[in-house]
Amino acid sequence: MTLNxxxxxxxxxxxxxxxxxxxxxxLDSVSAACLAPKGKDDPLPAVVSIFLRGGADAMNIVVPYGxxxxxxxxxxxxxxxxxxxxxxxxxxxxxxxxxxxxDLMPFWEAEQLAPIVCVGSPHSTRSHFDAQDFMERAAPxxxxxxxxxxxxxxxxxxxARKPRRGEVEKANILxxxxxxxxxxxxxxxxxxxxxxxSRRVLNDDDTLAMFGPLYGTMEDDGMxxxxxxxxETKGGIVYETGRNTMATMKRFRELVESSDGPDGVTYPxxxxxxxxxxxxxxxxANEGLEVAALDIGGWDTHxxxxxxxxxxxxxxxxxxxxxxxxxxxxxxxxxxxxxxVMTEFGRTCRENGNYGTDxxxxxxxxxMGGGVKGGKVLGKWKGLEDDxxxxxxxxxxxxxxxxxxxxxxxxxxxxxxxxxxFPGYKPGKLKGLMS
Amino acid sequence: MSRxxxxxxxxxxxxxxxxxxxxxPALLEEVTKIGPEAWLDKQLEGRxxxxxxxxRKLIKLGSYALSNREVMTEYSLPxxxxxxxxxxxxxxxxxxxxxxxxxxxxxxNAVYGDDQFKEVACDFFRNHFAVATDVGAVRYYATExxxxxxxARVFGTFGDMLSASAKHPAMLTYLxxxxxxxxxxxxxLRQVExxxxxxxxxxxxxxxxxxxxxxxxxxxxxxxxxxxxxxxGVDNYYTQEDxxxxxxxxxxxxxxxxxxxxxxFRFSESMHATGNKRVLRSTIKANSxxxxxxxxxxxAMLAKHKGTSEFIAWKLCRHLINDNPNGDLVERIAKVxxxxxxxxxxxxxxxxxxxxxxxxxNIRAKFKRPFEFxxxxxxxxxxxxDDCSSIHSALNAMNxxxxxxxxxTGYYDQAEAWLDPGAFAVRWKFSRDLLRGKISGVKVxxxxxxxxxxxxxxTWNGLLLERFLPSGAGGExxxxxxxxxxxxxxxxxxxxxxxxxxxxxxxxxxSPDFQKQ
Numbered sequence: 001m002t003l004n005x006x007x008x009x010x011x012x013x014x015x016x017x018x019x020x021x022x023x024x025x026x027l028d029s030v031s032a033a034c035l036a037p038k039g040k041d042d043p044l045p046a047v048v049s050i051f052l053r054g055g056a057d058a059m060n061i062v063v064p065y066g067x068x069x070x071x072x073x074x075x076x077x078x079x080x081x082x083x084x085x086x087x088x089x090x091x092x093x094x095x096x097x098x099x100x101x102x103d104l105m106p107f108w109e110a111e112q113l114a115p116i117v118c119v120g121s122p123h124s125t126r127s128h129f130d131a132q133d134f135m136e137r138a139a140p141x142x143x144x145x146x147x148x149x150x151x152x153x154x155x156x157x158x159x160a161r162k163p164r165r166g167e168v169e170k171a172n173i174l175x176x177x178x179x180x181x182x183x184x185x186x187x188x189x190x191x192x193x194x195x196x197x198s199r200r201v202l203n204d205d206d207t208l209a210m211f212g213p214l215y216g217t218m219e220d221d222g223m224x225x226x227x228x229x230x231x232e233t234k235g236g237i238v239y240e241t242g243r244n245t246m247a248t249m250k251r252f253r254e255l256v257e258s259s260d261g262p263d264g265v266t267y268p269x270x271x272x273x274x275x276x277x278x279x280x281x282x283x284x285a286n287e288g289l290e291v292a293a294l295d296i297g298g299w300d301t302h303x304x305x306x307x308x309x310x311x312x313x314x315x316x317x318x319x320x321x322x323x324x325x326x327x328x329x330x331x332x333x334x335x336x337x338x339x340x341v342m343t344e345f346g347r348t349c350r351e352n353g354n355y356g357t358d359x360x361x362x363x364x365x366x367x368m369g370g371g372v373k374g375g376k377v378l379g380k381w382k383g384l385e386d387d388x389x390x391x392x393x394x395x396x397x398x399x400x401x402x403x404x405x406x407x408x409x410x411x412x413x414x415x416x417x418x419x420x421x422f423p424g425y426k427p428g429k430l431k432g433l434m435s
Numbered sequence: 436m437s438r439x440x441x442x443x444x445x446x447x448x449x450x451x452x453x454x455x456x457x458x459x460p461a462l463l464e465e466v467t468k469i470g471p472e473a474w475l476d477k478q479l480e481g482r483x484x485x486x487x488x489x490x491r492k493l494i495k496l497g498s499y500a501l502s503n504r505e506v507m508t509e510y511s512l513p514x515x516x517x518x519x520x521x522x523x524x525x526x527x528x529x530x531x532x533x534x535x536x537x538x539x540x541x542x543x544n545a546v547y548g549d550d551q552f553k554e555v556a557c558d559f560f561r562n563h564f565a566v567a568t569d570v571g572a573v574r575y576y577a578t579e580x581x582x583x584x585x586x587a588r589v590f591g592t593f594g595d596m597l598s599a600s601a602k603h604p605a606m607l608t609y610l611x612x613x614x615x616x617x618x619x620x621x622x623x624l625r626q627v628e629x630x631x632x633x634x635x636x637x638x639x640x641x642x643x644x645x646x647x648x649x650x651x652x653x654x655x656x657x658x659x660x661x662x663x664x665x666x667x668g669v670d671n672y673y674t675q676e677d678x679x680x681x682x683x684x685x686x687x688x689x690x691x692x693x694x695x696x697x698x699x700f701r702f703s704e705s706m707h708a709t710g711n712k713r714v715l716r717s718t719i720k721a722n723s724x725x726x727x728x729x730x731x732x733x734x735a736m737l738a739k740h741k742g743t744s745e746f747i748a749w750k751l752c753r754h755l756i757n758d759n760p761n762g763d764l765v766e767r768i769a770k771v772x773x774x775x776x777x778x779x780x781x782x783x784x785x786x787x788x789x790x791x792x793x794x795x796x797n798i799r800a801k802f803k804r805p806f807e808f809x810x811x812x813x814x815x816x817x818x819x820x821d822d823c824s825s826i827h828s829a830l831n832a833m834n835x836x837x838x839x840x841x842x843x844t845g846y847y848d849q850a851e852a853w854l855d856p857g858a859f860a861v862r863w864k865f866s867r868d869l870l871r872g873k874i875s876g877v878k879v880x881x882x883x884x885x886x887x888x889x890x891x892x893x894t895w896n897g898l899l900l901e902r903f904l905p906s907g908a909g910g911e912x913x914x915x916x917x918x919x920x921x922x923x924x925x926x927x928x929x930x931x932x933x934x935x936x937x938x939x940x941x942x943x944x945x946s947p948d949f950q951k952q
Contacts, residue, residue, distance in 0.1 A: 075643065127659065129842045143669060146851075182834045183855045195857035198832060200864075207864045210938060211945055214915035237854070238802060239911060239947040244856035297841075350646060 045371075045412050046283050048276075048339045049150060049293040050323075051136070051184060054300030055128065057357050058346035058364035058395065060312065061101070062115045062377065066094035069384040073350040077307050077357070086308030091115065095377045099308050100316040103324035107368055111375030112327075112334070114433055118362040118379050119404060120345055120397035126359040128300070131344035136185035138402055138422050145423060147189030149405060150176065150291050154191035157415055173251050176291040177282065179275035184293050192241070193291075194248035196278070202249060215239075215246040255285040265329045268321035272296060276326040283333050290413070299343060303354035327368065335370035338412045338434070340404070346395050349384055362395030365404055371412050373435050380429075403430035411435070440795060443467050448905045449798050452952035453755045454478075454787065455551035456558070457811030460902060462551070475787055478552040479590060479780045489547040492820070496536040498578055503604055503698035506533050506575045534568035537578045538837045539823040545810045546820065556589035556783070557581075558806065559754050561838075562845030564600045564665060566609040568838045573609050576698075577838055580605035593747060593777035594738030597665060601657075601734055602700035604690045610657035610843060613689040615682060617708035618652035653708075658682035660843050666737040668746035673715060680714040684729050702727040715740070744772040748782070750848075755786050757800040758849045764791045799906060799951040802850035805833035807952065808862060812869060812944050813877070815903055822876025829874065832861045859950075866944035870937035883940070884932045896920055896939065903943045912946040 064070050065081040065088050079098060080087040088096025089105055095117070097104065107113040123140035125131050134140040138149035147155070154176055176193040178184055187193045196202065259281045267273030272294075279292045298315055305312050319341070327334050342365045347357035368374070380398035382388035390396040402422045409415045411434035441449065447466035451458035454475060458466075466474045485493070493499055498506055510533050512526045541561070545554045564584065568574040580603050588596040600606045607613040619627075627648045632641035658681035663669045687707030691699055707726050712719045714733065722728045737743055748768035752760035768785050775781035791797060803811065809830060813820070820826065830836050840846050847853070868874050883902070887895050896916045900908050916939055923935045943949055 072639070073643070073646075075640070129844065178855075178857075181832065181861065182853070182858055188851070192856055195855040197857050197860050201832065201860050204864055204867075207860070207867050210867055210919075210941060211863045211915075213918050214911055214942060214946060236947075237850075238950050239909065241854050241856055242859050242947055245859040248856055249860060350643075353648075 043286055043333070043336045044288055044290060045336045045338070045414065046290050046292070046333075047150075047408055047413060048279060048326075048337060049184075049186060049291070050319075050339065050341045051132075051186070051293070051295045052299045052319075052341065052343040053128075053132065053295050053297045054343075055131070055345045055347055055359055056299035056343040056363070057301060057305065057312065058117070058343070058360075058362065059349065060305070060307070061098050061316065061366075062091075062117050062364045063088040063096045063098060064094060064117075064381065064384070065096050067381075067384050073384065075351065076355055077305055077351045079308050091377055094381060098313065098316050100313040101320035103317075103320040104366075104368075107324070107327060108375060112368055112370060112372055114367045114372050114374040115377050116365045116367065116379045116399055116404060116430075116433075117377060117381055118395050118398040119365050119401055120362045120395075120399075121401060122397065124361070126345065126361070128344060128359075133185060135342070135344055135401055138405055138425075142423055148184070148186035149422070150186045150293060151189030151191050151193065152421065153409060153413065153415060154193070154291065155189060156418060156421070157413075158191065173248055174255065174282065174287065174289055177252070177279065177289065177293075179279060179292065179294040184295050187291070187293050192244045192248075194244070194252060196252060196275075197249075202253065208246070208249070211242075211246065215242040252282065255282045255287060255289075259285045262329060262331045265325050267325040267329075268318055270318050270322070272318060273322040273325060276322050277329065280326055280329040280333075283330060283337060286333070301347070301356045302352070302358060303356040305351075305356045323368065338367065338369035338371060338408055340408065341366040341368075342401065342404075348393055349389060349395060350393065360394035361390040362397045365401070367404065367408070367433060369412075371434050373432055378430065378433060399430050400425070400428050403428040404433065407433045441793060441798075443470075445906055446793065447471060449793065450787070451551075452799065452906075453792075453801070454555060456545050456554050456807060457814035458905075459814050459817065463905065471787060472784075475552060475784065478550060479783070481553070481590060482550055485544075486547060486549055489543060489549075492543050492547065493540060496540055498533040498536045499540050500582075501533075501578060503576050503579050506578055507698060511575055530574070533578050534574040534838065535824075537568070537581060538827055541581065541837050542810070542823050542826060543820065545806075546813045546818070552783070553586070553589060555755075556779070557585050559751065560585050560589055560596065562840070562848070563750065564596070564606065565840050565843055565845035566605045566838070567840055571608050573605050576603065576605035576608060579603070581838075590780050591778075592738075593743070593772070593779055594735060596779075597738050598731070598734050600665070601661070601685075601730070602688070604698060604700070606657070607688065607690050607700070610660055611654045612657035612685055615654035615657070615686050615688075616652055616703075616706035617683070617686050619648055624648055653679070653682050653686065655679065655682045658685060661685075661737070664843055664845075666746065667740060667742035668749070671746065672740070672742040677714050680712045680719075681733065683708040684712050684714065684719055684733050687726065688730055738777055739773070741769075741773070744769040744777075747777075748772050751782060751786060754848055755783075756789075756791055757797050758851070761791075764789060799948075801952050802854055803950055803952050804846060804848070804853055805830055805835040805862075806837070806846070808950060809833075809865065811952070812866065812949075815944070816869065816940065817880035817882065818869065819878045819880070820876065821878075825874045825876055829861070829865050829868075833858065833865075862950065863945040866941045867938075869944070870941045879937075879940075884936050887936055888932050892920065892924055892935070895936065899936070899939055899943060903940070904946075904948050908943075908946065908948045912943070912948050915942055915946075 059070065060077065060079055063079045065079065071078050082088050082090035082096050086099055089099055089102060090096050091108065095115070097115070104113055121131060121134055121140045123134055125134070136148050137145045139145035174194065176187060178187050178193060178195045181195055181197055183193055183195050256278055267277050275294055282289045296319065301312055304310070307313070323339065327339070330337055343363050345360055346363035347360040349360070352358055382396060382398065386392040388396065402425045406417065406422065406427060407430060410417060444463070444467045447463055448458055450471040451462060451466055454471070455462060498510065501509070510529050512529065514523050514526045545558070548554045561581070566573050566577060566580060568577050584596065584599045584603050588599055624645045628641045628645040631644040632638060635641065655678055659678045661681060662673045662678060667673055687703045689701055689703050689706065691697065691701040704726060709721055711721050712729070715736065719729050719732055745765065749760060749765045752765055752768055756764065767789060768782060771785040772782050786792065809826060827836065835846050869877065870879060872878060887898060890898060919938055919942060
């Protein structure tokens, strides 16, 4: 059976969001596809996608201390070479990690962290929302694609995913989570995904009890996100979204409450740590979570960016500390989990007149997890001479971000990409990111 | 003309779902009686004075009527280290007052304004020409911007509002046009180099300074959004070269820095890029006598551009009719836009009287944005607002804080952007909290309880549905109400209206039916 004939119809029946304006353009272009079956007893692989919004300054995260010109063009912002005061944490002869990311170094040493330099989009935009849209939909320059790449994965792999032994349908209910009030664009699309509301809302039993009868409860019918038997009522898609909300929130609470973590893991303060702590619990429950995503803002450092200390360093310290705690917290599940940290673009190589940097082109990614062949810096580095730079000002893109997405989906998620999953994309040279 | 499926009352209800921020029983009565067209005509004339109830609330907002300069003088006091800690923190807090009061004023006008269609139009254009108060000094300028660019002009022409927004310090700051200038000449760069070299005696540093200076110059931020978001629509009729030309034409459009003058628009000739500019397949000639007129010519050209008429018509239809308005409809409205030279009231009238407006598929086809949901709930319950802050927190939890949209796109208008599982639960909580008096500073009217008391409890659901959802409710909603009512009666709460009715009303406000308009 072709994907076209099953999935499209299935998607239209799905309880999912956005049916009124269902963006199926991308699915129409998909012809036949083979979807890799999964072994029924394998623990499910999961991907955690963290988006640094605003265009994080790649060169001060993965620091090219080995390139002398770095220090010439960043007189006040540059991170000193390893072993000096406030210096970068040495990765290899060329690169070091920002010192505020020291909590990640044990994972580097365990070869579970792969930084990728000069990764980005082939599209030239320096607009935040275009660049974010293009990256989260994995469709640079294509404004007709509206579904996020992670949602596309969920929707297209749904049919192939067979329940494991002893698994009831309801386990399917929480395949994906966004740890914020609204979905990031990567998770928007036909497959329904829970946008986890704040604790105040999530834990308000009175409200859930009040609306339980109206929006049904899981105990009533054990529904599956993909197969809603109940006819649409006048409420239609709105009503079904309400039902999903009720069911998935309850399921989320069950999973969070039911799982205990390894002892001795402390997260740093702040909402990122709190959110990752919940994600870790849901993953450890091993009930079918495949995708989690969250956004962190505040990376648009046009002024007072700081160097080894300061504004951006503080954010990085929280990011590194939270991620390190999360990966420890996962325990053995780190083997099946891949964490991706990405941003829409990097920033200008030269610092500007306000001790900051402006919108640039090539960026970076950090990929972490048990299945990552880490311990080496990936991506081609062309240096910082003007003729090596994009428009003589920004890092050039030497790795298409879709190369990374492609590796993670095919190798880690065992998903055989249908043709045109990434419209117009030709796989690049990035190899050996995932084992 | 056949609209047998809608009686006058339902027709009025559908109309008010779009042309007001929420029907109330009185408003529904009025429109049912005089008809939507007559009501809209009255609205478009505008009224002289806001109601007493609204005035009493607005008058407490000290910055509401102030100009940019007055806001700066009163709320942006210097904070030198010599001041006491208390005074420093007082002045720090003071800086956030104008934008907080602005949010209050928008909410209060929306809930209590009698010119309800004006509130709808303001809501639309506030998002169309979005600025955010967390960017630079916009927090001081947005008060005047809302009052003089948005509110004062939604019943004027589109071109007039476009021009007012382009010249207002809020927009000039928000999209950086105030700092956009022609790139430095080689001579100027040499000067920079020389100066730094003299100061530092380092050739390297001097070259760097000149490098950095060379990058300073044209800022395309506003130019791009002007074409993409304000007039033509994304990638519509324009190219990247046009963006650069537009940026060049608008160099020198900046903010007055003379403290003796009003804090408004200023044209800086030294920042302006001279020469003819080729834009949108025509040429804007260098105007050496009055270079600011180049920008005016550009804006006038954009305001009457076919692409603009199509884009604005499409967006207004999307706002007032459905998320995916069909091409014929959009073309009909765009024609009216062009023919009337962008006269907005003509365009609104054309949409309200278009045959599509009452088509069956468009009845309750729109999913309320959080702002629309919250305002319509407050209006439906005739809530008394003494303090807006909890309502703003609720809007924050729903990701639609007023004047704080992260992107210059403004808040999205389509269901797709808001209808996420999980986001819904915040609305349930708001519905319950509102009726339980748990939203501090807000009380719903007791009038409805009095009305109910005169009737037997088994009839209450019918009465409430008639009041809150006169266009009908789905089977699930009615079943849930019935179940709740029966349980309460079984528990012996018979006739304790204050115990029972709030829960029934909460369920209605949180129902799928009330999320739509």
